[in-house]
Amino acid sequence: MDFCKRHFSVALGAVLGLMLIAFIGVKANLQLLFGVVAPYLAVLIFVEGMIYRLIKWARSPVPFRIPTTAAQGRSLPWIERSLGDKLDNPENTKWTIGRMALEILAFRSLFRNTRTELRKDPVDGKKVQLVHWSYKWLWLGAIAFHYAFLVVILRHLRFFTEPAPGFLHLLDSLDGFLQFYIPVVFVSGVVLLAAALFLLARRLVKAELRYISLAADYFPLLLIIGIAVTGILMRYFFKTDIVAVKQLALGLATLKPVVPEGISALFYMHFFLVCVLFAYFPFSKLAHAPGVFLSPSRNQPGDNRWKLYVNPWNYPVKFHTYMEIEDQYREAMYEAGLPVEILPESAKTGGEG
Amino acid sequence: MKKDVKNEFGVFGERPQVPKKLYNAKYIFGGLLIFLALVILPILPNLGKAVPPPKPQVDTPAIQKLAGQDKQCVEDTAWMRANHMLLLNDWREEVVRTGKREYTGKGGKKYNPSLSNTCMECHSNKSQFCDQCHNYVAVVPNCWGCHLEKEKKVAKAEAK
Numbered sequence: 282m283d284f285c286k287r288h289f290s291v292a293l294g295a296v297l298g299l300m301l302i303a304f305i306g307v308k309a310n311l312q313l314l315f316g317v318v319a320p321y322l323a324v325l326i327f328v329e330g331m332i333y334r335l336i337k338w339a340r341s342p343v344p345f346r347i348p349t350t351a352a353q354g355r356s357l358p359w360i361e362r363s364l365g366d367k368l369d370n371p372e373n374t375k376w377t378i379g380r381m382a383l384e385i386l387a388f389r390s391l392f393r394n395t396r397t398e399l400r401k402d403p404v405d406g407k408k409v410q411l412v413h414w415s416y417k418w419l420w421l422g423a424i425a426f427h428y429a430f431l432v433v434i435l436r437h438l439r440f441f442t443e444p445a446p447g448f449l450h451l452l453d454s455l456d457g458f459l460q461f462y463i464p465v466v467f468v469s470g471v472v473l474l475a476a477a478l479f480l481l482a483r484r485l486v487k488a489e490l491r492y493i494s495l496a497a498d499y500f501p502l503l504l505i506i507g508i509a510v511t512g513i514l515m516r517y518f519f520k521t522d523i524v525a526v527k528q529l530a531l532g533l534a535t536l537k538p539v540v541p542e543g544i545s546a547l548f549y550m551h552f553f554l555v556c557v558l559f560a561y562f563p564f565s566k567l568a569h570a571p572g573v574f575l576s577p578s579r580n581q582p583g584d585n586r587w588k589l590y591v592n593p594w595n596y597p598v599k600f601h602t603y604m605e606i607e608d609q610y611r612e613a614m615y616e617a618g619l620p621v622e623i624l625p626e627s628a629k630t631g632g633e634g
Numbered sequence: 635m636k637k638d639v640k641n642e643f644g645v646f647g648e649r650p651q652v653p654k655k656l657y658n659a660k661y662i663f664g665g666l667l668i669f670l671a672l673v674i675l676p677i678l679p680n681l682g683k684a685v686p687p688p689k690p691q692v693d694t695p696a697i698q699k700l701a702g703q704d705k706q707c708v709e710d711t712a713w714m715r716a717n718h719m720l721l722l723n724d725w726r727e728e729v730v731r732t733g734k735r736e737y738t739g740k741g742g743k744k745y746n747p748s749l750s751n752t753c754m755e756c757h758s759n760k761s762q763f764c765d766q767c768h769n770y771v772a773v774v775p776n777c778w779g780c781h782l783e784k785e786k787k788v789a790k791a792e793a794k
Contacts, residue, residue: 335666339656442676443685445772453774463723464773520716523771528687534677537684543712574665594652 285491292499296507296554303553307546315549316529317538323556330563331571338575344592348583351393355586370583377582384579388427391420422483426476430505432456432469433512440530464516474509477502501567504558511551521545688766696756708739708752719775722749750781 352369383389396416402408457465525541532539725747
């Protein structure tokens with residue numbers, strides 16, 4: 282089995298295995314385990330893991346500014362800077378916040394993604410030329426995926442709050458504006474699944490991406506695809522008692538857990554995958570969610586041209602200065618006719634004599 | 635004084651000591667607090683309280699009048715609980731688009747496919763029967779954009 286197949290099948294097997302575990306567990310009447318114990322354990326692991334990760338990050342000193350040279354920095358007064366320059370190479374905290382906002386809300390650095398390819402020369406078909414082109418599909422897939430996921434998570438607030446917050450109805454009507462099917466199809470769910478499938482297909486189709494994709498890359502994608510598929514199946518095709526589901530979710534949120542009857546195995550499969558996602562989150566690439574706030578090349582103003590940053594643990598290098606070298610070799614240098622700062626004793630006496 | 639470190643370039647000074655502390659703790663843990671607040675805020679009002687689930691009422695006068703055998707819905711209760719919206723949608727399409735005004739329910743019994751006249755005939759208590767669960771799971775069905783809420787009108791008329 283080659284590299285890609287091995288990594289992909291491990292991830293796929295893990296997700297299917299998790300679904301099977303939940304299915305068998307529910308058939309064996311372990312609703313309490315999968316409905317109450319698993320989510321609390323997952324949240325506990327999530328919080329502990331996240332704090333562990335944050336402390337690890339906080340312990341890494343970042344003594345220098347890392348200016349990204351993607352834009353014109355503040356320089357001589359007559360060098361003009363556009364709004365983009367100010368945002369991409371911020372000079373103070375205000376503009377840095379702007380850059381972070383662009384990064385977090387609009388995925389700016391993904392948008393700037395360029396792809397380098399060898400393409401057939403349009404003039405001479407036998408030749409190839411190196412082309413750098415702005416590749417936006419990754420950005421589009423990523424931003425569609427993240428925003429759809431955000432809307433899906435916000436929609437799920439209906440299960441954890443009573444009464445549901447008012448903005449939910451507005452969100453529902455926006456999300457279901459197609460007014461198609463019963464219950465109304467939510468665009469976010471479809472976009473979430475489509476975008477996740479695109480991001481997975483990207484890794485599988487492109488040879489160079491297949492080469493760098495590990496099980497740790499496939500697993501979160503497959504996990505989220507599993508969550509989306511079970512969720513969509515449950516909403517549109519194999520319905521379960523939604524009131525009982527809310528009772529369970531609300532019981533968890535209010536710390537008064539109950540395990541109502543009449544919830545299908547499909548729900549527990551969905552729920553267990555979500556629990557695994559939470560528990561897996563802090564220890565995986567998914568931790569980029571809080572991590573993006575700590576990107577040193579994004580969250581610092583590029584002001585090191587006019588501010589001195591001294592490394593707090595500067596290595597105490599023993600310098601061998603020029604004067605020390607001259608002290609050592611002065612006579613020889615003078616004899617060879619090299620210029621010296623201080624004349625040797627012999628030259629002084631020689632001059633007097 | 636620590637021992638000097640020797641490498642291939644000669645003798646260097648002390649091995650660098652990176653201060654072991656939390657850098658930018660103000661921002662990092664501030665951000666963590668904001669995140670925790672955002673998560674906890676929605677669930678705070680009900681924390682530690684057992685929120686009672688809705689109990690749809692089926693003891694309307696029309697249902698009480700029904701004899702034992704007839705005291706059942708057009709389909710199984712469990713099925714209706716999950717799929718009533720599909721049934722109503724099918725009814726609407728059949729009546730409006732094909733004009734078929736007959737539905738054969740469980741046990742071969744025939745019904746007039748109508749929300750106002752068949753469903754609400756027995757379940758005349760919209761606020762007790764429909765709204766409780768719909769509000770609980772925060773869904774707003776668009777039935778009442780066209781259909782009349784008989785219950786409300788009766789209640790208002792009686793109040794006068």
